[in-house]
Amino acid sequence: MMADNTANVIDMEEQRAARSGERPRCQATTTRGDRCRNYAVEDGYCRIHAPEPPPSSRRDEPEHRPSGGIDLLEGLRDALGDDWLDELKDVASFLRRRLTGDYDVDEFGFDADLTEHVLVPLLRPLHRYYWRVGSSGAENIPDGAGMIVANHAGTLPADALMTRLDLFEHTGRHARELGADLVFRLPFVGELGRKTGATLAAGDDADRLLERGELVAVWPEGFKGIGKPFKDRYKLQRFGRGGFVATALRAQAPIIPTAIVGSEEIYPLLYNLKTIAKVFGLPYFPVTPQLLAFPFLGPVGLLPFPTKWFIEYGEPIDTSDYGPEAAEDPMVVFDLTDRVRETIQQMIYKNLMGRRSVFF
């Protein structure tokens, strides 16, 4: 707290000391209200009155080893590095906010506090070290409203999570996913979806979000994409009825075709147990190599394959030429849907050709 104004005072004090040619004294005031008469050691203060160093200078300090005894905080510091004090404060204030309910969510239920302080840190290691997600074209993301359209596969929607995180790392913005209603029916999944900013694909939620200048992300292949057999990987399925294009047209928001490579091999879907899926009311019930390995390897066997991912954000497709009334014109909507689909398919092929192997 003192760090800011001490800087000036010290300069003056040092100048005065230099002029008079005498050793500078500590400039603190004692409890009795007199000037401290000790000689200053450093920064214009004596040892007793040395202020708390500003956080930036603390990093330059030579590493201090504890002289002895077991010190939990010192141990923590060794484990977490030098920024641990600030991080501990962040964690404490986050916990306080959560305990007292002192945070805001938007009308759709997006909880930025939770997303940024829990989910982003949790997923970051997956993004950086497990799938080593690389990406290009972040400059194509508009500053205002925009619609990210990408391919969907991999049995579990890891591609949606990684695209969200990648966008957040590059632009600091949260893309708002549009999900099928099934997502919101499931316990925990639906709750987490809403809290991380997802909302229902049907209805006019997307219109509202675009109107507010948000980035909206859609995976128009839907369950047909995410539950497609392994042999069909990187072959785009039908893009629904093009509802997303109509939405983008109504809002005059650009569409950003996005190709994700690597995501379609994490859980190869060998067989779809349709009967079991029907019993549980699920769109598909996947049999993946991981499921077969589970009896032998245990939970480790269930891990997704650590493929190397690459996300390309393509050039935005401008929808403002068509005018908002084009949303009602099925021909325009179909044409544009096809164009977006074709663009993404070409981007996928290009990136597939460019990669050395599935894992590197």
Place this chain on the structure above:
Amino acid sequence: MPPAGRRVLITGISSPLAGMLARALEEREDVAYLVGVDTHEPHHDLTRTEFVRADIRNPLVARVLTAAEIDTVIHLSTVAGPMEAGGRAQMKEQNVIGAMQLLAACQKAESLRTFVLKSSTAVYGSDYTDPGLFREDQTPREAPSSGFAKDATEVESYARSFGRRRKDATVTILRFANFLGERMDSAFSAFFNMPVVPTILGFDPRLQFCHEEDAVEVLRRAVVEDHPGIYNVSGPGVLYLSQCIRLAGRVPAPVPQPLVSAVAGLVRRTGRVDFSPEQLRFLQWGRVGDISKLTDTFGYEPKYSTREAFEDFVARRRISGLVNRDEVFRWERELYDFIQRKGQERFVAARRER
């Protein structure tokens, strides 16, 4: 001959909301005559509001309407739970048949110019296929099939058909979110009076609240101004149920979904909270109405946001939780101080070594 002032009839006058509204209207000079109808006497002190003890199904109401040349009817007597009415059958009788007969009487009353109906966002139902925000012109995929929501939907449809038959009258339908306030008792205030608040495991509904002051003000404006149409009325913003529980310092008790109806039955038997099936759906999926029509067309900015309404409710009802807010703040400060001290000690130690 222009009337000297408004002549207003309020149904369900013994409810706290009606009492507050009546007092607000009593203060206005352009309201010449006020009469309240209910089956039991109101407890609030009203100065010039006349009281007629009658059921709205009673032909007496029609006679009052014509004899007193009533020009404005505010229908507030729709009851939300079977506990209030003494059973679901009576509740339906009172809500639906009552509204029907009241509207029939209104149709015959030539002096009538304004009909204001207190409805609820419950008419949107609660489902996972719901849009994030309900606009007034949107209907749920499936119309509510039971309880209060069904009654409210039917009452609304009667009010709308009344509006079609009496083109000279203004019909205002106000769909209120859950009320919260010092005086008003709603299902939700009872809910947060419980020491542990039951929730449904894995679900966290988004909730919207309307502060009683805002509710009274919107009703008052609907009377003295002219606002035909349907309006959602609520404070802006939403709160998650989990967030409400934390703001109130309560402890959640998540109940796995298969056990929900059994637990609800137990709680209902204690008579503390009325858990109807539609309320359980609400606790699972929540519901949010879009209030932009209220702010843009009706021209009213609520004084209390959803969160402010809730915080006000917690403060006024003196809900003291098991988790004390000040304690939590104190823990945080202590940790900060500790960190500060540790940092200082380390810094000094590092210097001494050098």
